[in-house]
Amino acid sequence: MSLKEIRKPFTPKLFSFSTQRAPVQTRRSASTVAVEAAKETPILATPAVGRWLLLSSTLVFAIIVVGGVTRLTESGLSITEWRPITGILPPLSHDEWTVEFMKYQATPEFKLMNQSMSLEDFKSIFYMEWGHRILGRLIGVVFVGPLAYFALRKKVSRPMALKLFGLGLLIGFQGALGWYMVKSGLEDSLMDTPGAVPRVSQYRLAAHLGAAFLLYAGMFGTGMAVIKDWKYSRGALWSGVTESTLLTVQKSPLARSFKAKAWVLTGLVFLTAMSGAFVAGLDAGLLYNEFPLMGGRIAPPSDELFSPAYAKSEDKSDLWWRNIFENPTTVQFDHRVLAISTYIATAALFAQTFRPALRAALPPLTRTAMAAAFAMANVQVVLGISTLLYLVPVPLAAAHQAGSVALLSAMIHLLITLRQPGAAARLLRKLNLKKAPVSNFPAC
Structure with missing residues (x-):
């Protein structure tokens, strides 16, 4: 047998070995492209984010109404201090109630309008204002906690996260603005003004209410948009x-x-x-x-x-x-x-x-x-x-x-x-409809 005949069978094997590596390289390339495409896909907030925002907006709706009742019942000046942490608990003993009542007795409202008020009467207006402040703290907890979770887990896009963090800051600003409003009704200068009525400044009241409306609009509008975008991305009509x-x-x-x-x-x-x-x-x-x-x-x-x-x-x-x-x-x-x-x-x-x-x-x-x-x-x-x-x-x-x-x-x-519809919703809609085209979707 000649040397050429001995080497001849090995030649196809070499070519075969070479052709077997090509598909592997192709599969790796496709995998890399898929990963890069996944990284470039924009984040679309899920319905859980929308429901959380709507829940938060409902609580803001409630605090606006409670705040109105607090003003109508003239309860807003019953708590004379702003204690964000220690003020969570109301007075728990008779001595503590007496101390709080004495603080209220030093205010212009008591001296000019409520000198005949008893301790029991004071408790009723105190609880109204206390409930209003507790509801404000509850809104902060309900909003900030899930916001941190959704942001850290990248459940919301960066622009939306920044917008929601802005709403979180507005909640804190609302608390400070509320106290700034209450302070205007506790000033001793009211005692020296002829015909003055102890009440908060209408300017500060309007600012406080306006900030609450903006907070509500931001939560409600964003929550509704998130839910509609999600439905649209899944094929629903817009x-x-x-x-x-x-x-x-x-x-x-x-x-x-x-x-x-x-x-x-x-x-x-x-x-x-x-x-x-x-x-x-x-x-x-x-x-x-x-x-x-x-x-x-x-x-x-x-x-x-x-x-x-x-x-x-x-x-x-x-x-x-x-x-x-x-x-x-x-x-x-x-x-x-x-x-x-x-x-x-x-x-x-x-x-x-x-x-x-x-x-x-x-x-x-x-x-x-x-x-x-x-x-x-x-x-x-x-x-x-x-x-x-x-x-x-x-x-x-x-x-x-x-x-x-x-x-x-x-x-x-x-x-x-x-x-x-948002850009992420439009892109994901195209991808979803390519995978499973559907018709007769409900409107969102």
């Missing part, structure tokens, strides 16, 4: 429309105009609620308890609306703005004007949804959300007028304040139905 129709809606000038008007209306709802805080802070709801007239006329006399008595500068340059924010008559008139404007604007925007061209341009869920917002506006108007006519009873006034949050919620939901 606001009741298909993928092709969604692109048409987003490019429609009519839909864009409607969305801009909805944003303006949401701002008007917020502004009206803030004007209500000034009404509450000045007890302006106890004046002119009739509607739609004020003292038998559309508006009070101009010298009453802009009384020189409220100006503090010698040249009266602050006459206008001080009357707007410090004159109870003007404050109530402004709130009426804003409330009526809000109602008319809501009715007008709702009426536009019946125009054939706009109706065709809007998603079905948007039209439903607009109808819900208009219905809530009607409820809020009835609650507001009833509160005024019946001299601000606690149940009606508390329901009216809750109604303002509910109306804001309806407007936020309306805006979310017009929102574009």
Whole structure:
């Protein structure tokens, strides 16, 4: 046998060995690409994140209502110190109750208004304010704990984590702002002011309520968006429309105009609620308890609306703005004007949804959300007028304040139905539909 014949059988083996390594290299390359693709895939928050945010917003809703009841029952000045940690427990013995009562007896409110109050009466207002503060602490625990978990486990994207940490800081700011508000009603200078009524500053009250509304809007809006994005990523319709129709809606000038008007209306709802805080802070709801007239006329006399008595500068340059924010008559008139404007604007925007061209341009869920917002506006108007006519009873006034949050919620939901799905939701939807295309999904 020649040397060539001996080597000939080995040649295919060498080529065979070479061709066997190629698939291995291909598999490794595909694996590497898959890992890199997974790293680049954006994080989409799960429904658990959305439910946690909605729970947190519900607690904020509750504390807004409890805070209103606390003010209406004149309980807010019963606790004269701010003790974030040690104040968790109420007085547990008679001696501890006596000490707290003595602190309250040193306040202008007790000296000017409640000198006949007994220890038992004091306990009732103390528990109301204590419950309000405990609910605030509970919101902090319910929000911050899960936030740390979701952030550390990378259950939320970095931008959303930063946004949620901002809401967490706002919770802490709310506690400090609440105490800053209470301090304004405990100042001894009230004793030296003729005709002064011991109550918190209406400016600080409006700031405290405004921060609570912003906190609620941030939690509620983000929670709703998270849940809708998740459903959309799994193949659900967005606001009741298909993928092709969604692109048409987003490019429609009519839909864009409607969305801009909805944003303006949401701002008007917020502004009206803030004007209500000034009404509450000045007890302006106890004046002119009739509607739609004020003292038998559309508006009070101009010298009453802009009384020189409220100006503090010698040249009266602050006459206008001080009357707007410090004159109870003007404050109530402004709130009426804003409330009526809000109602008319809501009715007008709702009426536009019946125009054939706009109706065709809007998603079905948007039209439903607009109808819900208009219905809530009607409820809020009835609650507001009833509160005024019946001299601000606690149940009606508390329901009216809750109604303002509910109306804001309806407007936020309306805006979310017009929102574009998030980038992560759009990408994951494409991936999921490629794996398992489905049809007849419910709307989200």
